[in-house]
Amino acid sequence: MARVSITVNGRKRAADVEPRLLLVHFLREHLNLTGAHVGCDTSQCGACTVLVDGRSAKSCTIFAVQADGAEVMTIEGLADGDRLHPLQEGFWEEHGLQCGYCTPGMIMSAVTLLRDNPAPTERQIREGLDGNLCRCTGYQHIVNAIQHAAASGEGS
Amino acid sequence: MAASPVLPKLVGQRVKRREDPRLIQGRGTYVDDVKIAGMQHLAFKRSDIAHGRIRSVDTSGAEAVDGVEAVFTGAQIAEFLGPMPIGTPFPSPDHRAVASDVVRYVGEPVAVVVARDRYAARDAADAISVEYDPLPAVVDPEKALTGEPAVLHADFPNNAAVGPLPSGTGASPKAVDDTAIDQAFAEADVVVSQRMVNHRLAPTSIEPRGVVAHYEPGKDAMTIWSSTQNPHILRTFIASLTGLGQDQVRAIAPEVGGGFGSKINIYGEEYVAAALSRRLGLPLKWVEDRSEAFLCTIHGRDIVAYVDLAARRDGTVLGLRMRLVADIGAYNMLLTAAIPTLTMTMASNVYAIPAIRATLTEVFTNKTPTDAYRGAGRPEAIYFVERAMDLLARELGMDPAEVRRRNFIRPDQFPFKTQTGAVYDSGDYAKALDRALEKAGWEQLKAERDAARAEGRLVGLGLSMYVEVCGVGPSSGLPTGGWEHSQVTVERDGRVSATTGASPHGQGNETTFAQMLADQLGIPMEHVRIHHGDTGVVKQGIGTFGSRSQAVGGAALHLAGGRVKAKMAKFAAALLEAHEGDLVFENGMIAVKGAPSSAKSFAEVAGYAYRPIKLPEGLEPGLSEEAFFEPSNNTYPFGCHIAMLEIDRDTGEPRLLRMVAVDDAGNLINPLIVEGQIHGGLAQGIGQALIEEVAYSDDGQPLTGSFMDYAIPRASDFPRFELESTVTPTPVNPLGAKGVGEAGTIGSTPCIVSAAVDALSGFGVRHVDMMLRPERLWRVIHGANGSPQGGQA
Numbered sequence: 028m029a030r031v032s033i034t035v036n037g038r039k040r041a042a043d044v045e046p047r048l049l050l051v052h053f054l055r056e057h058l059n060l061t062g063a064h065v066g067c068d069t070s071q072c073g074a075c076t077v078l079v080d081g082r083s084a085k086s087c088t089i090f091a092v093q094a095d096g097a098e099v100m101t102i103e104g105l106a107d108g109d110r111l112h113p114l115q116e117g118f119w120e121e122h123g124l125q126c127g128y129c130t131p132g133m134i135m136s137a138v139t140l141l142r143d144n145p146a147p148t149e150r151q152i153r154e155g156l157d158g159n160l161c162r163c164t165g166y167q168h169i170v171n172a173i174q175h176a177a178a179s180g181e182g183s
Numbered sequence: 184m185a186a187s188p189v190l191p192k193l194v195g196q197r198v199k200r201r202e203d204p205r206l207i208q209g210r211g212t213y214v215d216d217v218k219i220a221g222m223q224h225l226a227f228k229r230s231d232i233a234h235g236r237i238r239s240v241d242t243s244g245a246e247a248v249d250g251v252e253a254v255f256t257g258a259q260i261a262e263f264l265g266p267m268p269i270g271t272p273f274p275s276p277d278h279r280a281v282a283s284d285v286v287r288y289v290g291e292p293v294a295v296v297v298a299r300d301r302y303a304a305r306d307a308a309d310a311i312s313v314e315y316d317p318l319p320a321v322v323d324p325e326k327a328l329t330g331e332p333a334v335l336h337a338d339f340p341n342n343a344a345v346g347p348l349p350s351g352t353g354a355s356p357k358a359v360d361d362t363a364i365d366q367a368f369a370e371a372d373v374v375v376s377q378r379m380v381n382h383r384l385a386p387t388s389i390e391p392r393g394v395v396a397h398y399e400p401g402k403d404a405m406t407i408w409s410s411t412q413n414p415h416i417l418r419t420f421i422a423s424l425t426g427l428g429q430d431q432v433r434a435i436a437p438e439v440g441g442g443f444g445s446k447i448n449i450y451g452e453e454y455v456a457a458a459l460s461r462r463l464g465l466p467l468k469w470v471e472d473r474s475e476a477f478l479c480t481i482h483g484r485d486i487v488a489y490v491d492l493a494a495r496r497d498g499t500v501l502g503l504r505m506r507l508v509a510d511i512g513a514y515n516m517l518l519t520a521a522i523p524t525l526t527m528t529m530a531s532n533v534y535a536i537p538a539i540r541a542t543l544t545e546v547f548t549n550k551t552p553t554d555a556y557r558g559a560g561r562p563e564a565i566y567f568v569e570r571a572m573d574l575l576a577r578e579l580g581m582d583p584a585e586v587r588r589r590n591f592i593r594p595d596q597f598p599f600k601t602q603t604g605a606v607y608d609s610g611d612y613a614k615a616l617d618r619a620l621e622k623a624g625w626e627q628l629k630a631e632r633d634a635a636r637a638e639g640r641l642v643g644l645g646l647s648m649y650v651e652v653c654g655v656g657p658s659s660g661l662p663t664g665g666w667e668h669s670q671v672t673v674e675r676d677g678r679v680s681a682t683t684g685a686s687p688h689g690q691g692n693e694t695t696f697a698q699m700l701a702d703q704l705g706i707p708m709e710h711v712r713i714h715h716g717d718t719g720v721v722k723q724g725i726g727t728f729g730s731r732s733q734a735v736g737g738a739a740l741h742l743a744g745g746r747v748k749a750k751m752a753k754f755a756a757a758l759l760e761a762h763e764g765d766l767v768f769e770n771g772m773i774a775v776k777g778a779p780s781s782a783k784s785f786a787e788v789a790g791y792a793y794r795p796i797k798l799p800e801g802l803e804p805g806l807s808e809e810a811f812f813e814p815s816n817n818t819y820p821f822g823c824h825i826a827m828l829e830i831d832r833d834t835g836e837p838r839l840l841r842m843v844a845v846d847d848a849g850n851l852i853n854p855l856i857v858e859g860q861i862h863g864g865l866a867q868g869i870g871q872a873l874i875e876e877v878a879y880s881d882d883g884q885p886l887t888g889s890f891m892d893y894a895i896p897r898a899s900d901f902p903r904f905e906l907e908s909t910v911t912p913t914p915v916n917p918l919g920a921k922g923v924g925e926a927g928t929i930g931s932t933p934c935i936v937s938a939a940v941d942a943l944s945g946f947g948v949r950h951v952d953m954m955l956r957p958e959r960l961w962r963v964i965h966g967a968n969g970s971p972q973g974g975q976a
Contacts, residue, residue, distance in 0.1 A: 045302070056300075061216040062209015064440070066389040067473035071890035074389055102209035115207040119199055122855050125689030125863065127206030128390040128440030134207065153898040160890070162389050162441050163689050165862030165927075166898035 036104025053091035062102035073159030076132035102131035123172030125163035197855035226304035230286035233883025235315035244310030250303035257283030273520035276336035280451030287513035290478025320883030324510035345545035367502025371493035390440020391471035413726020436716035439688030444555035483556020525560025531601035569933035619823035643942025645934035653922035655729030656814035673806035677786025684724015685736025705768035730922030742810035822846035824930035835961025849921035864927020
């Protein structure tokens with residue numbers, strides 16, 4: 028067992044974990060933060076994407092012990108109280124989700140995408156989503172959702 | 184009384200989804216989010232060979248792993264769990280949830296572990312040692328029909344699971360008469376023939392499958408959470424196989440992360456979880472890994488067709504022959520055997536073909552079983568027919584739009600019975616074609632293509648027409664029945680709770696159904712809540728598949744809503760001392776027509792119905808009514824898709840430039856959600872044409888076992904889709920809605936392949952099989968051995 032201390036959504040969380048415990052399982056099983064989903068076992072689908080020290084990262088590809096001392100933000104921590112994040116607003120407005128399973132990861136990836144490039148072209152958005160798979164939407168409404176957030180001018 | 188705000192009509196509007204706030208904040212509860220105190224985890228040991236006899240299973244290593252509760256081999260499971268049932272009338276070999284003597288595909292379970300957590304369960308499963316006597320793997324379905332290199336099931340000589348089964352030419356299958364089809368071919372000026380493959384796909388919902396089974400000995404009752412499209416069907420089958428009554432089993436479909444047909448099935452893992460929970464008295468969870476999903480969740484498609492199309496020189500089609508060989512994998516699952524029969528059913532597509540002879544043979548091979556994948560038999564039919572129509576257009580030098588138009592079933596011919604026995608409800612195919620040609624700018628596109636070609640670029644255009652069969656009702660079409668159920672309750676405070684048996688997994692029924700009830704009852708949508716996906720709450724239901732939610736489930740909701748409204752009108756009439764026929768329900772009020780000052784609020788009338796001090800004669804208290812809707816026929820949505828595609832001459836890589844889709848799903852409740860459904864379908868149809876393929880090696884090893892090898896499309900693979908709709912209501916339900924979930928997968932695939940063939944027409948190629956991988960296209964351009972120019976593909 029190894030001791031980890033990780034700040035998750037602004038709260039410091041400490042636990043004794045198996046060294047092989049994946050960050051996504053730490054979040055889901057230990058902290059009951061089930062917004063990050065597991066959709067594959069080869070780091071392709073991106074459903075588990077969270078922010079680690081401000082950058083989007085696939086939490087199935089990181090051991091919890093590697094995140095020791097890090098600041099992690101999950102989808103549960105993105106809204107400001109009752110006020111949705113502009114990307115959450117965008118996904119709702121533009122019907123950017125159907126089954127919703129890829130959505131938390133998709134949104135957390137888009138946070139970094141817009142932080143790096145607040146006014147992306149459609150091509151840049153599409154390429155920026157290469158690490159996230161959606162099987163329901165055909166992506167067009169997801170692109171619209173991110174454009175909606177970018178147009179709000181407070182995308183990050 | 185103060186005037187109520189005027190409520191807008193919601194049906195037909197682009198209403199934002201009510202499901203979204205929880206899902207965009209990570210507050211949805213999917214099956215892997217369900218936790219129960221004392222819950223243990225399952226992991227399966229699976230076969231790593233395609234075909235072999237189990238010599239021994241050594242579980243001692245697993246039992247030694249810390250945290251392991253129990254280990255069961257297939258033989259042990261067989262002592263208390265019977266063979267897996269199927270949902271079709273076709274003969275089926277013995278199929279166990281966990282194999283005990285012979286394994287027949289890579290991934291077939293041979294043992295199961297119960298352990299404290301998923302890590303320990305996986306460790307233990309890996310520590311099980313299985314010895315096999317390998318048998319030859321049956322991989323090629325056409326060769327398999329000779330009984331070589333092996334026979335999978337002793338009762339099915341030559342591996343023929345079904346058939347040859349005939350269909351077509353108007354007659355019942357019992358009286359096969361080839362006179363008409365033979366005459367059509369004898370009279371034809373031209374015959375085009377082609378062997379085509381509609382290859383194997385993996386449905387790949389982003390949420391893998393999962394199940395939590397919780398048998399409570401004190402209650403003698405089971406609750407089972409599953410990522411399923413149809414909890415009521417799940418309940419029926421789980422009860423039957425675990426020896427419980429349907430009253431003892433509650434099935435819950437929580438948030439379901441996509442299904443695309445793959446979550447219709449009741450899988451071995453679900454039966455095992457239920458049976459072991461009952462046996463051990465423990466709550467048990469199993470969640471599929473993605474690598475397991477590629478092996479153990481059903482695959483789709485995989486049909487070879489030999490198609491011959493006979494026509495006159497003017498493009499009039501006289502007859503169609505279609506011989507199908509479907510590779511169904513190792514076993515029959517719930518609907519496996521029925522799916523390819525839909526390919527025969529839809530062989531006429533949108534055309535008035537006077538003679539059709541279709542025959543189908545289904546074959547067992549050492550692969551994952553196939554079953555319903557979005558479209559389920561119809562994409563195959565439309566692909567085969569539309570590619571043949573394109574071959575005919577090319578043979579005759581006709582525009583692909585014109586050869587199709589010449590053969591359309593005309594609007595005045597509906598209801599139209601095809602030669603394969605389908606009765607199309609309504610249609611206006613020329614309208615969809617014209618709208619698509621206009622939307623795409625067909626003539627201009629042709630000019631652009633020709634200009635690009637003059638520069639040496641390989642650009643092509645493809646066009647396809649489709650009609651599909653949706654609704655999956657009436658009951659004659661399904662062993663479970665083809666109806667749907669709904670109950671609408673006006674609560675004491677005037678708010679409305681409604682249930683639907685249509686259990687969604689992304690379709691947005693909570694929104695569309697609330698729109699409908701709000702309009703029907705004249706109340707705010709915020710006052711309506713839709714309950715689904717729980718047999719403890721939703722009394723009866725069938726489920727969500729075959730694009731049936733709206734056409735059957737929506738119709739049931741509409742009927743139940745009408746019944747509760749009629750009863751409420753009687754209470755209101757008593758309160759208002761008016762005739763019930765003179766009442767209007769609008770803006771949250773019930774009023775006498777033409778006398779708005781008379782109005783009582785919806786809530787006040789509801790309160791009266793639950794405390795009727797003066798109960799109107801002939802009425803019982805309360806406002807809760809239900810309906811079973813049994814459709815009189817399936818529905819037949821249709822449309823026209825157009826693709827423009829460019830192939831890189833140096834690399835063979837295809838790139839989709841334009842994708843235009845005109846779809847007619849009848850009346851639309853929420854166009855925003857309909858667009859989303861079409862986008863998703865297009866993405867899967869384009870995926871099939873361009874980048875998705877389940878592949879096996881010659882010894883039956885899957886070569887596409889992860890997202891590293893099986894390419895589902897990414898955002899950067901697509902141009903912006905260009906959509907439009909025409910509206911031809913169906914007469915078979917009171918909403919006029921036909922269904923839309925599968926349309927995109929059906930129309931898109933053939934037009935993309937036709938566009939690729941058009942792009943390569945300079946190389947003398949008539950047809951290229953999917954998927955259009957760059958290597959395959961490069962060989963057409965550069966010749967099989969890489970020499971410049973080249974022959975046939």
